Amino acid sequence: MITYPFAYQRAANLAEAEALLGANPEAKLLAGGQTLIPTMKQRLASPPLLIDISGLHELSGNRRDGERLVLGAALTHAEVAQSPEVRTLIPALAELASHIGDPAVRHLGTLGGSVANNDPAADYPAAVLGLNASVITTRREVPADKFFTGMFETMLAPDEILRAVAFPVPRRAAYAKFANPASRYAMVGVFVAQTTEGVRVAVTGAAPSVRRLPMMEKALEASFTPEAVAHIKIDADGMNEDLHGSAQYRAHLVTVMAKRAVAAALA
């Protein structure tokens, strides 16, 4: 499949990428291309200009900032999965990254691309919301609770670039995903974290956008055990329904995945 024609420019640095994006409102940033290129091939997107930001050193690497681990937007899923810092401080995040798609997708796909895209079935948004992370852009720092605003929608302005995500290091955390057997995207994925500020539970794949589960958070606050969430029934209203599964099926899966995530966090 051939995309519509476009111009291509590899940005030399972040400032150039920002200037190009500001001057070309219809342009798109190209990171790993693992979402954007399939979309362009299906002709669902036709940006006149692609601004390649994949190699920018300002977006790469990770650093410790007090109790937070700050990961650059250009880190690939494979890099996050293998990072000694991530594996030591937030092993649940390394584990999550190691189950995104397949090895070839993980070699190119990036943290920034996944978070900016906010696919309803993507894995990273669950970790960003579950760990109470902050999204650092070229303009500001946005808390996860405000960042994801709807299906494929975020707070990012059209000319704003996601630079990094700052993850507070949790006491314990885990992610349990029921992967779609064909695509590996999450049918339902639940991220649980026990943090200094309490328990957080975030679910992806189930609804039009990643969301928290306050009922489960309260139950786990009282007792951080799989049994504490086992009896919680999730309302099927507002759950995704498609050829892969009904709303009831997904609602049921949320409880099952939450139980597994808590068990994994305790293991």
Added chain:
Amino acid sequence: MTTVTMTVNGKTVSNEIEERTLLVHFLRDTLMLTGTHIGCDTSQCGACVVHVDGKAVKSCTMFAVQAHGRSVTTIEGLAEAGALHPVQAAFREHHGLQCGFCTPGMIMTAVDMIARGVAADRASIRRELEGNICRCTGYHNIVSAIEAAAKEMGA
């Protein structure tokens, strides 16, 4: 139109192409390296896997311009001086193919996983083959071939 320059199987190539040219089309249609296949064209099947700077990627999900200045290895670049690469030899030995359509991508994925040291056992090999689909073999002999090659290569 734009000019891309990259190293393909050790040789420098430079061509004028449309920006929207996918890497797989550049390899097959411009360079006539037709060993890299297009199975699905939707990023699912892995028939198009090549290495860019030593890493396995799906060449149907990358534009050729993204590989500008980089080094690409295709299935044609594996055999040295006419001798099959150990993974190619193992696929032949273990009947790791039937129609052969998926084989170039399977082999490029296998070489990558062995290089990363993650082909230790059959379960890991199957997990690493997540992005490669074969419609003939049932995978059993592909896994056997990769297992044998990994052993032989000391990985």
